[in-house]
Amino acid sequence: MPSSDLPPPDQQAERFARLWTSAQGPVAGFIRSMVADRHLAEDVLQDVALVCLRRLADYDPERSFISWALGIAKFTAMAAVRSARRVSLLDHPEAATAVAAAWERLEDESARRRDALALCLGRLPGRQRTMLAGFYQENRSIVDIAKSLGLASDSVKTMLSRVRTALRRCVEERLEPAP
């Protein structure tokens, strides 16, 4: 699109905001699923948003914006991970493409899945919730959590794995249509 045909900046910003709102969930999810380091993942997400904004003129409205943004996310994340010299699934393009496609397919259910997870989390007994909060929210190591709970590290790993399995099952049960 020639620059003279571009919409005014305020209209362009509004258009981008509308499109990005629809794509941010799967794009952020994709990045966070491929980049284990949370801080690096947040940086990548910001970079992707900037690239999408700058290249908005290249976007073909006939195509899915989510798909387009995921494509940009894939290459931006690859570059970031290589730069950080981290082991990553992004070194395997076929897997990265498959994951991006899955995020797009599952976009519709992600909100329901999150709501179900919130309910399931609310039902966890206190000790398991404390363990999850330590690991996921406070970024504490398993060794550290084990010390504070008076358990062996392997036991904490086992319990975390069990809690995740129980949550997965709880979420699936909640998402199943009523008979």
Place this chain on the structure above:
Amino acid sequence: MTAQDLIDRHLAGDLDAGEAARLAAWIAADPANAEEFVRACHAHTSIADLLAVPRPARAWSPRPWLAWAAAAVLMLTVTGWWLTSGFGLGQHGDLRIIAVTGTVTLDQAEVKVGSVWPAGGRLETMAGSSVDVAGPDGSTFAFASGSQMLWRQAGHGQRLELAGGSVQVTATTRPADAPLTVALPDLEARILGTRLRLDALPACSRVDLHQGRIEIVDLLGQSRRTMAAGQTAWAGTGIPLLVERAGFWSDPLPADAIIAAPAKASYQAKQPLLAGQTFRRGPLLFDQPAEALRFPTSPGVAPVRKTIITEAGRRLLRLSPSGPQGKANLLLPIDGLPAVEIEVEVRTTDASQLLGISLLGSLSPARNDALVADFRSRCGIDLSWLRFATRIQPGFAAIRFRFVRIGAIAGVGVWEGAGSIGDQLIHRDLLGPVPGLVFVMDQGGSIELGRIRVWELLESPAPGG
């Protein structure tokens, strides 16, 4: 390492390059795999986000099962009812490896018979492996495949921490201030002298008490339960504390059970059952008590084969040569017998290894897998005890499976697949007489047979005949 293990390692940021390649290959192999990966990642990131959001004061209300869940973290205290006088204990001293099958490591170095297991050492049995350990006081520990265990001195006593797998303990008697403590993720047993088995299963912890009596106290001190020899205790995430008899069915069917053929039962019109044809239980042909068939904890198939051949008793019980795909068949021949009712108790410490149970030649592997998968989906992952009764007539298989799950899972009651389901289980590939009962098990898996009983079934006169 399973795909789920790799995903967990990925989410923890622990993947090495080789594991990343394996996980990537798994993801790329099937869109369903990619979706499973995405769902796991979505849950992972959502947990962190959701935990950061303060919950509204009335976001949820207490439910009865939560009280049970709170009770799932337990402490087992063994009291001394059973204890006898005189104890040759050695409170201090290292443990020693007395038998090894397969690959067993101590702090990641392979161990051999005679190796010393010092305090603080981490012992691990690889898939298909097992190890027996003896303490200085004569106590013995038999670790199953896939066990991870640490031990340390704790005051005058000893403490073993089992993070995964299974251990069978025979402990000598000890004074109260020098207990042997075995800690599982959900249960802790302070052993003063008894014989019991402890399993850290994927979803829960379990204690089988073979000898003595113990008292179970939940950590909050809210309830106490006495556990007697022959009972099993269960607890775990979302699984309420349960203590119940661990033995075989007292009587799976009424003694005079009448088995009637379904009205439309037939097998490709070749072996029709007459509508209303009935059988009743006749003489007991074979009765192998569970104790006589009890194996060391989680043996591989080869020791099982040897044990069965040695201890089978009056009726020939044999294990067939390994079949394709690493499966092994345990045959209980019924050639020449009339219709029979067979009751078998099978136990596996790793449910995923039990691939199926079927009549030889009568059940396709796919159908059998579907049956087990159905059982798994109904009962969660608690498949470690599986009981069933099967009735067989030579030339025709009218199968009546009956599964009873031990150990309640919240929201799932005891489920029985009783009833005539022969219509569903009759298979097109049954062309000859049915020679026996086959258990399909992975060779690397671990099984333990309980009691086996076989009755002759006698045909009852037709109603009014």
